[in-house]
Amino acid sequence: MSPQPSLPSWLTWWQRPFPDANTLLLHGRQPTLIDTGFVAHAEETAAWARAHAGDIALVLNTHWHSDHVGGNALLQAQGAAIAAGAPEAEAISRRDPGCCAAEYLDQPVAPYMVDLALDDGQVLRLGDADWEVIRTPGHTPGHLALWQPEERLLVVGDALSDYDVGWVNLALDGLDSATTALASLKRMAALAPRVILPSHGPIPTEPATAFAAALRRAQRLVDDPDGAAWYGARRIFAFALMIRDGIPAGEVEPYLHARAWLADAARLLDLTPEALATELVTTMLTSGAVVLRDGRLHAAADHTSVAAEALHVPYPRAWPATEPR
Structure with missing residues (x-):
């Protein structure tokens, strides 16, 4: 080495x-x-x-x-x-x-x-x-x-x-x-x-x-544009699991159905969002990229925990207007 x-x-x-x-x-x-x-x-x-x-x-x-x-x-x-x-x-x-x-x-x-x-x-x-x-x-x-x-x-x-x-x-x-x-x-x-x-x-x-x-x-x-779309979807979904200490298994697909990035990836892949969500979860479980533990899906990659209250930040559309420095 x-x-x-x-x-x-x-x-x-x-x-x-x-x-x-x-x-x-x-x-x-x-x-x-x-x-x-x-x-x-x-x-x-x-x-x-x-x-x-x-x-x-x-x-x-x-x-x-x-x-x-x-x-x-x-x-x-x-x-x-x-x-x-x-x-x-x-x-x-x-x-x-x-x-x-x-x-x-x-x-x-x-x-x-x-x-x-x-x-x-x-x-x-x-x-x-x-x-x-x-x-x-x-x-x-x-x-x-x-x-x-x-x-x-x-x-x-x-x-x-x-x-x-x-x-x-x-x-x-x-x-x-x-x-x-x-x-x-x-x-x-x-x-x-x-x-x-x-x-x-x-x-x-x-x-x-x-x-x-x-x-x-x-x-x-x-x-391979399809591969690029899949790659992005896997990375974004894994990050979502990391910052939420996992997502309850029964809530994962509804969560994905509501995401704009998933809808865009589905369009690129000529799939419905529902089909992509199902396949994304299945393939990532099969590969070991996500794991089911205590009824929640978790990202398998090493990551640091996040307090739930830290996620309560407004989207940029609700950010206050800028002021001169």
Whole structure:
């Protein structure tokens, strides 16, 4: 086994299980947090950051899914500015009901504002080092990577991990979103980073090998749109089970029937939502991705528990209007 890549002393990496994304802290005169985990664990995220770096000056999100922006509201209330990719920043500023795909995915996100919209090629001083913003759409249209050329560090968000690639939403983002994700991966791979810092799972020990595997997986999503739709449905359903401590077996299919993402996946697959829901549950039980325990369906993957009251967050359509900072 190859040794773990070395990290500079001005960076602290926190690998976290679902439903949180990994968190990266950049130390220095402008302490910066890259992604803030799930809303249920916002206090834990803020306390960890404060213990390691004091007051956080900036939060930068690789993208706006719930497992990446859950601590934004709390950290912003404590004085941090928020930075995000331009398309997502603009939608949040106008309080678009589709913000963070929160209602669509049925994943809670506490309301926040974006102070700094980022676009391709910008160079930012984060901590005490300069990082380049690289637009890497695919998993979401506003997805970003961050490149630190001196240390050859690449923050990749959900574009890839040591074991997977990010799912793509063919219904919301278009049938070419898988091709877009593949192009983003190729662009990142061309940088030949020394270290890949993913949002889920461990730091890959061999970046070139990780990229080669990710490119093969992403090409399969391009070549097999039905497979891409199934892949997204499995990922979204597993996350729903994680944040709810499972769902009672008798309530699972009615829950799925009410979901917009399931209706969209069914349309792409030329199935009824009811048929897709049944097949999704059956296949995931058969594969071991979900398990039946004490009358509830649970996600089998490692994850941290979520207090039920943490899910009582309004959808973006009910977020308060933004105010000048």
